[in-house]
Amino acid sequence: MATVEGTGTLVPAWRGGFGRLWTAAVVSRFGDALRGAALPLLAASLTDRPLLIASVTACGYLPWIVFGLLGGAVADRVDQRRAMWTVDAVRGLLVAAFAVAVALGHASIALLLALAFVLTTLQTLFDNASTALLPALVDHEALGSANARLMTGQKIAGGLIGSPVVPLLIAAGAAVPFVADAGTFLLAAALVASLRTTAPDRRPKPAGSTLRREIADGLHTLWRDRALRGLCAATALCNIGMGALIATLVILVTGWLDAGTAGYAVATTAYTVGGLAGGAANRRITARLGPMRAVLFAGLVQIGALVVMGGVRSLTALAAALAVFGFMGMVWNVNTTTLMQQRTPADLLGRVSSAFRTLAVAGAPLGALLGGAVATAWGLNTPALLAAAFFVLSVLALIPARTSDVPVGAPHDDVTTAHVTR
Numbered sequence: 001m002a003t004v005e006g007t008g009t010l011v012p013a014w015r016g017g018f019g020r021l022w023t024a025a026v027v028s029r030f031g032d033a034l035r036g037a038a039l040p041l042l043a044a045s046l047t048d049r050p051l052l053i054a055s056v057t058a059c060g061y062l063p064w065i066v067f068g069l070l071g072g073a074v075a076d077r078v079d080q081r082r083a084m085w086t087v088d089a090v091r092g093l094l095v096a097a098f099a100v101a102v103a104l105g106h107a108s109i110a111l112l113l114a115l116a117f118v119l120t121t122l123q124t125l126f127d128n129a130s131t132a133l134l135p136a137l138v139d140h141e142a143l144g145s146a147n148a149r150l151m152t153g154q155k156i157a158g159g160l161i162g163s164p165v166v167p168l169l170i171a172a173g174a175a176v177p178f179v180a181d182a183g184t185f186l187l188a189a190a191l192v193a194s195l196r197t198t199a200p201d202r203r204p205k206p207a208g209s210t211l212r213r214e215i216a217d218g219l220h221t222l223w224r225d226r227a228l229r230g231l232c233a234a235t236a237l238c239n240i241g242m243g244a245l246i247a248t249l250v251i252l253v254t255g256w257l258d259a260g261t262a263g264y265a266v267a268t269t270a271y272t273v274g275g276l277a278g279g280a281a282n283r284r285i286t287a288r289l290g291p292m293r294a295v296l297f298a299g300l301v302q303i304g305a306l307v308v309m310g311g312v313r314s315l316t317a318l319a320a321a322l323a324v325f326g327f328m329g330m331v332w333n334v335n336t337t338t339l340m341q342q343r344t345p346a347d348l349l350g351r352v353s354s355a356f357r358t359l360a361v362a363g364a365p366l367g368a369l370l371g372g373a374v375a376t377a378w379g380l381n382t383p384a385l386l387a388a389a390f391f392v393l394s395v396l397a398l399i400p401a402r403t404s405d406v407p408v409g410a411p412h413d414d415v416t417t418a419h420v421t422r
Contacts, residue, residue, distance in 0.1 A: 017137040017195050018146060022153055024191035025130070028088065029154035031184030033162025035095065035119075038170060038177035039112060042102070045174075046109050056109075059116035063124055064361045071124030072354020073214045076347060080129040080136075085193040087126040091119055092185030099178035107174075124354065132349040135341050137195070144286055144338045151334055152279030159272035218351025225343055227292060228356070230401030231336050234299065235360040237394035238332075241387030243367020245306070248375050248383040252309070252318075256380040259315045270319040274326030281327070282334050291335040292401060298328035298335075299395040303388050310384030 043056045075083060098115050101107055138146045169176040222228050253264045286294045301324060308321040344352045367390070371383035 020191045024188040025150050026153040026157045027184045028188040030157040030162045031181040033158035034177040035181040037166040056112050056116055059113050060120050061365050063121040067121050067124045068354050068358030069215045072128040072351040073211045075128040075350030080133040081195050083129045085189040087122045088185045088189035092182045095178050096182035099175045103175035128350045128354045131353040143341050147337045148279045148282045148334045155275045218355045221348050222352050222355045227401045230398050232356050232359055233397040234394035236363045237390050239360050240363035240367035241390030243364035244371030244383040245387040247368035248371045251380050257315050263315050266319050267322055271322040271326040274323035275330045278327035278330030282331050291339050295332050295335050296398045298332040301328045303391045306384050306388035310381045
C-alpha cells in the first residue's frame with residue numbers, strides 16, 4: 001500500500017493501485033453522468049406522460065431497496081476486484097446493446113425501465129465491493145484522503161464535465177451518449193482488472209452459513225457500533241430532506257425565484273463547485289475536529305444553508321447557500337465513508353456498507369413525495385424548509401455518537417469483534 005506524508009496525515013500515492021482505481025471511478029462517473037442526463041431526455045422523446053418519465057429515475061432507487069443487502073453479502077463472499085471488473089464489463093455490454101437499439105429506432109419506455117433497473121441492480125454489488133476494496137489499496141490512516149480524492153474526482157467528472165457534454169453528444173445522435181457510456185464501463189473494467197491486491201483476511205464461515213445469516217451479521221454489526229448506528233440514522237434522515245430538496249429544486253428556482261433555466265444552471269453549478277471545495281478542504285477540517293465532529297459540524301452548517309434557500313427570495317442567496325451546502329455535503333460524505341471503512345472488520349465491510357446504503361437510500365423516495373406534497377400545499381419554497389427540519393433531526397441523531405472518534409485501528413467497545421480495522 002503506497003502512501004506519502006501529508007499535512008499531519010497520510011495521503012495515498014497516485015502510483016499503483018489507488019491511481020488506477022481513482023481513474024476507473026472517475027471514468028465510470030463520467031459515463032454515469034452521460035447516461036443519467038440522456039435517459040430522461042430520451043424518455044421525454046418517447047412519451048409525454050410524467051409518471052412514466054419519472055419512473056425511469058425511480059428505477060435507479062428501487063434496486064438498492066430490494067437488492068442492496070444481498071449485494072453486500074455477495075461482495076463479502078467473492079474476490080472484490082474480480083466482481084468489480086466483471087460487473088463493469090457486463091454493464092458495458094448491456095449499454096452498448098442498448099445504444100444499438102436506440103440507433104435502430106427500437107428504444108421504448110419499457111426498455112429504458114429495464115435498463116435502469118438492471119444497471120442499478122448490478123451497481124449494488126459494484127459499489128459495496130468498491131467500498132470494501134479501498135482499504136486493501138491504501139493505509140488506513142490515508143483512507144480519509146483517498147475517499148476525498150475519489151469523491152472530488154467523481155464530482156468533477158460528473159458535475160463539471162459530463163452533464164454539459166450531453167447536449168453536444170445528443171446533437172451527434174441519440175445513441176451517442178450511450179456509446180460513450182459503454183466505452184467508459186469497459187475502460188473502467190480493464191483498469192480494475194489490472195489491480196493487484198491481497199485478499200482480505202476472512203474468518204472461516206460456520207457450517208450451514210447462509211446469505212440470510214450473513215446479511216443479518218452485517219445488520220447486527222452496524223447496529224452494535226454506536227457511531228455507525230448514529231451515522232446511518234442521521235444519513236437516512238438527511239436523505240429524506242435531500243429527496244424533498246432535489247425533487248423540487250427546479251420549481252424552487254424557476255417558480256418561486258422566477259430565475260428560469262439559466263438560474264437553475266447557476267444553482268446546480270454552485271452546488272458542484274461547493275462540493276469540489278469541500279473535497280479539497282476536508283483533510284484540514286477533519287484534522288482539526290476529528291471525523292465524527294466534522295460530520296456533526298457539516299450537518300449544523302447545512303441546516304443554516306437550507307433555511308436561507310427556503311427563506312431568502314434571491315438567486316444570489318440561493319447559489320451561495322447551495323455552494324455551502326455542497327461544501328459541507330462533501331465533508332459529510334467523505335467522513336461517513338471513512339468511518340465505516342475504519343470501524344468495520346474487513347470481512348464484514350461489504351455487508352455493513354450495503355446495510356448502511358440500503359437504510360439510507362430508502363428515505364430519498366419518501367422525501368421526494370413529501371417535497372411535492374408540501375410544495376403543493378404551502379408553497380414552492382417550503383420543501384427546503386422541510387429539508388432543514390429533517391437535518392435538525394439528523395444532527396440530534398448524531399449527538400449520542402459524537403464522542404465515538406477513536407484512533408485509527410483502535411478497538412471500540414460497541415463492536416462485538418476484537419478485530420477492528422478502523
